Amino acid sequence: MLITPEDVQKIILAYKRYSTYQFDDYSEKSFTRRVEKILIDYKLDIPSYINRLRSDKEFLEQSMKDITVNTTELFRDPKIWHTLKFRVLPRYSEQDSINIWHAGCSTGQEVYSLMILLNEMDLLEKANIYASDINEDVLEVARSGEYKYRFNLDYLENYNQVIKKNPYNFDEFKDVPFEKYFDVDKSKDRMKAKSFLRQKPLFRKQNLVAQNNVFYTKFDLILCRNVLIYFNYELQNKTIDFFHSLLFNKGSLVLGVHESMLGPIASKYIKKGIYYIKK
Amino acid sequence: MNDKIIVIGGSAGSFQIITKILSELPKKFPYPIFLCLHRLKHVRTGFIEALTIKSNLNVIEPEDKVHIKSGNIYLAPANYHMYLELGNIISLSTEPAVNHSRPAIDLTFSSAAFNYKTKVVGIILSGANRDGANGIADVHKEGGITIAQSLEECQVRTMPEAAINATEIDYVYTSDEIISYLLKL
Numbered sequence: 373m374l375i376t377p378e379d380v381q382k383i384i385l386a387y388k389r390y391s392t393y394q395f396d397d398y399s400e401k402s403f404t405r406r407v408e409k410i411l412i413d414y415k416l417d418i419p420s421y422i423n424r425l426r427s428d429k430e431f432l433e434q435s436m437k438d439i440t441v442n443t444t445e446l447f448r449d450p451k452i453w454h455t456l457k458f459r460v461l462p463r464y465s466e467q468d469s470i471n472i473w474h475a476g477c478s479t480g481q482e483v484y485s486l487m488i489l490l491n492e493m494d495l496l497e498k499a500n501i502y503a504s505d506i507n508e509d510v511l512e513v514a515r516s517g518e519y520k521y522r523f524n525l526d527y528l529e530n531y532n533q534v535i536k537k538n539p540y541n542f543d544e545f546k547d548v549p550f551e552k553y554f555d556v557d558k559s560k561d562r563m564k565a566k567s568f569l570r571q572k573p574l575f576r577k578q579n580l581v582a583q584n585n586v587f588y589t590k591f592d593l594i595l596c597r598n599v600l601i602y603f604n605y606e607l608q609n610k611t612i613d614f615f616h617s618l619l620f621n622k623g624s625l626v627l628g629v630h631e632s633m634l635g636p637i638a639s640k641y642i643k644k645g646i647y648y649i650k651k
Numbered sequence: 652m653n654d655k656i657i658v659i660g661g662s663a664g665s666f667q668i669i670t671k672i673l674s675e676l677p678k679k680f681p682y683p684i685f686l687c688l689h690r691l692k693h694v695r696t697g698f699i700e701a702l703t704i705k706s707n708l709n710v711i712e713p714e715d716k717v718h719i720k721s722g723n724i725y726l727a728p729a730n731y732h733m734y735l736e737l738g739n740i741i742s743l744s745t746e747p748a749v750n751h752s753r754p755a756i757d758l759t760f761s762s763a764a765f766n767y768k769t770k771v772v773g774i775i776l777s778g779a780n781r782d783g784a785n786g787i788a789d790v791h792k793e794g795g796i797t798i799a800q801s802l803e804e805c806q807v808r809t810m811p812e813a814a815i816n817a818t819e820i821d822y823v824y825t826s827d828e829i830i831s832y833l834l835k836l
Contacts, residue, residue, distance in 0.1 A: 399742045399744070401734035440743065601731075601742060601743045605740070610767050
């Protein structure tokens, strides 16, 4: 460890003073590591870091982006996607519309994965897709729907598992080519989501800690995966309560595979295996 | 809280050693154990079951922010880093790989050293990269006990060798010696 907990407190205080970003309730270890990385990458010490935060707005914004973690993959954890396909989405399939929010969507792979699944279930048309992140840069990538092909190559197998196969019936096989949803240019190592997918979601910047609903609507389904692990216990509970207030009755919440509700907030939801329903 | 915290890092060639150690520890082993093992990214299921079969203790892939309990064995989940936090809590993270690894042994070891100082026993087993060397150096710096698997016994010696070169290692032990050391704690 290069820096002390006192140093970390000084940095948190500086962000609070010079911006609206509040890192008080972030998980200590990962936050500390991100700050250390900034110190190394920008060749700063604690006083000069604080000084830059005070005097350099651009640095402040960039460093916030460096602190927040962005990990997402197409169809990450097929088990979750099977649950969405066979357990969660059918609950809302008879409704006239389905409101879905990806909270902390990063570069958007999960957003596109869900739209593909919805399309295969003939639900895309009636779905309203909302997605938010604290980082404008990753939202820009998400809006473009353009990714490295090779980077995602591993996840073609996940696509096959979720879209082509049925874990409850091994004889079932639906041959849906990947190219139905993405234009792939292998020579440039790029792939781009088809425009009917790209034009569908509404992407907006949002700081989950500030708890403002930037979409002015309620939701049938909220996905927030591997975001809460960066929050401490108190902030996790507050955020799950915030989600509760934004879900329609019987709405569903999907967290990351290794995230769960540990506090009193759990009593406001019914746990259904790996997803939660608002009581 | 506990008198000891045991952290074990392993990679290529460590799986048999780990199962052997776990099978020899009694049901009432009084300290928590943290396992940070590299595994192939697509091998996400079946691993914990394989570890559990021979163990008398409870092997868990922890969820984020759970409280540490003595006698549990915590296995870093595939594709997540595992930290030990103040307040005897485990936290997970999907930050980029460190030493090409997620979970990274360095992160688990360093966070254990930072919070538990002299209570830590850090053990580096067989493996093909240098992950864990910085972490075990932190364990030593904070006054914990450092152990490396004997190079003769290792299937792949790169990892314990890197540990030995990175810091003062208290004991270089075979797996049998590691087991009898743990039993005497």
